[in-house]
Amino acid sequence: xxxxxxxxxxxxxxxxxxxxxxxxxxxxxxxxxxxxxxxxxxxxxxxxxxxxxxxxxxxxxxxxxxxxxxxxxxxxxxxxxxxxxxxxxxxxxxxxxxxxxxxxxxxxxxxxxxxxxxxxx
Numbered sequence: 001x002x003x004x005x006x007x008x009x010x011x012x013x014x015x016x017x018x019x020x021x022x023x024x025x026x027x028x029x030x031x032x033x034x035x036x037x038x039x040x041x042x043x044x045x046x047x048x049x050x051x052x053x054x055x056x057x058x059x060x061x062x063x064x065x066x067x068x069x070x071x072x073x074x075x076x077x078x079x080x081x082x083x084x085x086x087x088x089x090x091x092x093x094x095x096x097x098x099x100x101x102x103x104x105x106x107x108x109x110x111x112x113x114x115x116x117x118x119x120x121x
Contacts, residue, residue: 005061012069020074035095036083039076040103044110046075051111055118 023045024038031037050071053063080103087096 001061001064005064008065009069012065013073016070016073020076035087036080036099039079039083040099040106043075043077043080043103044106046071047107047110048114050075051114051116052118052121053114054111055115056121057119 020042023042027038027041050067053067053071058066080099084096084100084103087093087099089096
């Protein structure tokens with residue numbers, strides 16, 4: 001991998017993390033923070049976008065830039081896991097389990113749909 005590609009992955013990673021921060025905040029303002037709707041919105045939209053890239057057969061440096069750089073920084077497995085854990089820790093075990101299950105099922109569904117949609121383009 002070339003140095004320019006590596007640097008571009010870093011720049012796009014920064015852009016992805018800023019986009020995640022902004023979307024999470026906007027969703028939280030609209031729906032509140034009792035449930036991690038912002039993280040759910042980020043991860044579902046990221047799963048759909050990654051599915052689109054795979055379905056469209058984006059490869060090589062373009063895939064590294066968009067998939068690893070931008071979307072890798074945009075989506076967040078660790079926050080999803082921590083928020084699910086914290087809900088349970090706060091006595092809201094059902095909400096924690098719901099967050100875990102809904103994110104997993106809808107995330108896989110979004111990736112599947114994105115892949116099909118990308119393949120159709």
